[in-house]
Amino acid sequence: MKRIFEIDPWTITSHELNAEDKRLQESITSLGNEHMGMRGMFEETYSGDTHLGVYIGGVWFPDKTRVGWWKNGYPLYFGKAINAVNFTKAKFTIDGQEVDLAKHAYQDFVVTLDMHDGVLYREFTVFGVHVTITRLISAATKELAAWRFAFEAVDGATHQVVVDASIDADVVNEDANYDEKFWQVLDKNADQSASWMSTQTVPNDFGVPQFTVVAEQTFAGDFTQTANTSTAFAVTNSFAATVGATPVVLEKRVIVTTSRDYADNVAVVAGAHTLSQQVTARSFADIFTAHAAEWHARWEKADVQIEGDVPAQQGIRFNLFHLFATYYGNDSRLNIGPKGFTGEKYGGATYWDTEAFAIPVYLGVTKPEVVKTLLKYRYDQLAGAYHNAQQQDLAGALYPMVTFDGIESHNEWEITFEEIHRNATIAYAIYNYTNLTGDHTWERGEGAEVLIGIARFWAGRVHYSKHQAAYMIHGVTGPNEYENNVNNNFYTNWMAKWVLSYATDVLPKIDDQIAAKLAVTDEEVAHWQDIIAKMWLPEVDTTDVDGNPRHIFLAQDGWLDKDLVPVRDLPADELPINQHWSWDRVLRSPYIKQSDTLHAMYYFPDAFTEEQKRDNYLFYEPFTVHESSLSPSVHSIIAADLKMEDKAVEFYERTARLDLDNYNNDTNDGLHITSMTGAWLSIVQGFAGMRVRDDQLVLNPFLPKKWTSYQFRLIYRGRILEIKVAAEDSTVKLIDGEPLIILLNGIETEVK
Incomplete structure (x- = not known):
């Protein structure tokens, strides 16, 4: 396995710049603060392969779904985060030569993500000048x-350095169709003290609001401003300085405001001006502090300390850092995207x-109000969930697989x-919050709705099989997305049954006003109870890959009919299969993308016997x-529950360092933010065996x-x-x- 970053408890550092690893390096050194974020691309010109990415929380575009034929109920658009105005851009010129590390010889390259302070550093020497x-x-x-x-001269000479700092709206998405542009420039200005640009998403045909984003840059330091220019898509402030052995510094501050926080476009611009004036009065040291x-x-509350295994220590901190850079509960309108601000x-x-x-994770490391904002996010989109169900001729609420506003906006039918x-997981979150x-109050109030x-929804989505005298759910894809359109996926059926049971238990405790609004009838409850009693959940006796007898839950009706060749017998050069096999071959195979049958045992470890968990695992x-x-974190947690320490640690290491070590060869286009929760879950729910049973x-x-000790709060x-x-x-404590x-x-034990 190739590691491009050095092992250290608090930093992610590389002393190499390899063109083939550039995008991977950019992903891993991304920064964010929930409101906005960016990949770790270079500020200065880089003519090699790179992925410039700046993203704003809650700003998106409804890209028209293009399919060969239309199906009733199909989403009208594919919602997507769009690459926003590039306010990182800064062209460096030294003695008339434009700096481009893809073309010019350089020395002393180093890039470091300091996770403790949340800061990215980069250094290199080119044309006799050391740049930090x-x-x-x-x-x-x-x-x-x-x-x-x-900038500092290191060759004994003096050099003329020019910095052109720009705000550039000439951006596209990596997946844009025919380089289509999602932004139009409304207004802009560049003068002697600052420059700013107001941009707005182009109109759409789906009723999705247009977003306005304003970026304003101001400067301080030792350089002298020499020019300010404005073109159709960019504003630039130019600075020059004579650089010798004493470092010469230019500071740049950028304020980014959006229409999400202001009443109109005029106010968005005014807000940027006001905030820029405030930060101009602050030194970089004050901003940093x-x-x-x-x-x-944040680290005081959330840090996990591991002694005796530095790669494991680095992995958990890397995961928590990027998770918190994506979301920290400050805006109930936002949620956690799988790539965050990294792609x-x-x-x-x-x-x-x-x-x-x-x-x-957030329940364990932040105040409960943070999770309340995530629950409220789904409550505020309940109308959209009812709309999604109605699109499929179904009753109740169907929460979307992919969304920005509650309406389903994913473009793959399966x-x-x-x-x-x-x-069912939306309901599980209510239960999980309540249990921990x-x-x-939420469970009996808005959460009850x-x-x-x-x-x-589940009561309407099942159907009754007279042949088997059981309720079934046909035509589904389980968590194992390498099986589509299957019948009676165990996890789906089990969770549907659990939701109906949970709803039946909560129903008598719901606040009177909400109960009256919901008006659940006795006939409905009787139907739910009939489904609970007769849900199709087949169990079979079989043998595992080593010939040992196992009593298992059938993953789906036809699962044992597959050609059951274990992963260990696959040629190494065919893995990962999703990058080497046709989709048809993947779907016919027995290979499981992620925990499927086992996922119910992750959610509800006490609902299954140890023998059931062991046999199925x-x-x-x-x-x-x-x-x-x-996938790895769920397997780590269940393995720990079964006292299978080697497997638990193996899968912890995989989930903790999945992006750092690029396990799945897919980190170039962004980090796996939501899977970064897995390292914490593997330690706390897995190694530490944390549960809440009967309110204890x-x-x-x-x-x-491998470890000497570990501790967490x-x-x-x-x-x-x-x-x-x-x-010992x-x-x-x-x-x-x-x-x-x-x-x-x-x-x-009393803890006091």
Whole structure:
């Protein structure tokens, strides 16, 4: 396995610039602050292969879905995050030569992502001048990005350095059709003190609002401004300085405002001007300090410390850093895109990943209000979920597979309207929040409207088989997306049954006003109970790949009819199969993209016996190719539950370093943000065995043989706990809050 970054507990550093690794390097060194973010592309000219990417939270475009034929119920458009105005651009010229590291000889290259402070550094020497660039996207002021460019002659001579700092709207998406443009310039200006540009998304035919984004840049430092220019798509401020042995510095601050936060376009521009005036009065050191302090506060709550395994330590911090750079609960209108601000794949929209993987992490490392914003995000889109179900001639609420506004905007039928299991995960998030926090207000209030809408969907989506005297769900895609249009996917059926059971249990406790609004009838409840009692969930006796007898849940009706060749028997040069096989061959194979049958056991480990979990794990895992970034953590957690330490650690290492080590050979186009939750989940739910049973916190920790110790903090029902697991013992310390009784290794223990 090739590693392009050095191993260090707090930094991601490389001393190499290889053209073939450039995009991978850009992905891994991305920055963000929930409001906006960007890939780690170079500020200066780079004529080699690169992916310039700047993205704004909540700003998207409804790209027309193009298919060979139309189906009733098909989404009208494919929602996608769009590459925004490039405000990072800065052309460097030294003694009349434009700096381009793809063309010119250079020395002393180094790029470092400092995760503790949340800052990106880059250095190189070219044409006798050493260049140091510091970049941050402020965690303290959401609209602010800041740069510090330092130039120092290292050859004993003096040099004339010119910096042309631009805001450039001539941008396209990597996946744009025929280089189509999504932005139009409304207004712009460049003068002696600053330059700014107001851009707006082009009109669309789907009623989606047009977004306005304003970027304004101001400067400070040792350079002298020499010119300001304006073209159709760009504004530029030019600066010059004579550079000798003493560093000469140019500071750049950019304010980015959007129509999401202002009443009209005039106000968006005025807001940018006001904020720019405020930051102009602040030094770069002050901006840096405020930003770093916010990151330090986040680490104080969330850091996981691993002794004895530096790659594992680096991996968990890398994952948490990018997760928090994408989302920290400051804006209830936003959610967590699978690529965050690191690329355009998956359209930058909301998937079921948030409820399945992200919410459990945020419950443990942030205040409950952060998760409340994620629950409210789905509640606010309930009308869209009803619309989605109606498009399929179904009752109730069908939450979208992909969305920005609650309306389904994914353009693959087998995913959009077959992978309906995601609907159950929206309900699971309500249950999970309630179970971990002990707060029932959401479950019995607004959350009940979501839950009952989902229950009504499942009650209408099942059908009754007279032949089998059972309820079935045909024509679905389970979490294993390498099987499409199957009948009775176990996970989908099991979760539908669970939702109806959960809704039945919650129904009598719902707030009276909401209960009256929902008007659930006795006949409905009786139907739900009939489905619960008669849901098709076949179990079969078979043997695993080593010939051992196993009693398993059937993944779907035809699963055992496949040619059951385990992954270990595949030629190494055919992996990953999604990059080497035709889609037809993938769909006919027995290979599982990610946890499918096992996913219910991840959600509800206490609902299955140890024998059931073991048999299903040992049967299905040998067929799992883990070509979804979400897969390794689930297998790590279940393996830990089964005391299969080697497997648990193997899959932890894979999920923690999936992007750092580019396991699936697909990190070039962006990081796997929502799967970055997996490292924390593997440690806390896996190695530490954290559960909540009967309103009591349970911990059954073990220490991986590779590690000397590990510790983490956990926010639990108004307390902050610090859990440390070492070879000699496991300890739980109360950092803040009232004492409580927990179950530690099977023994009731008071933490005070």
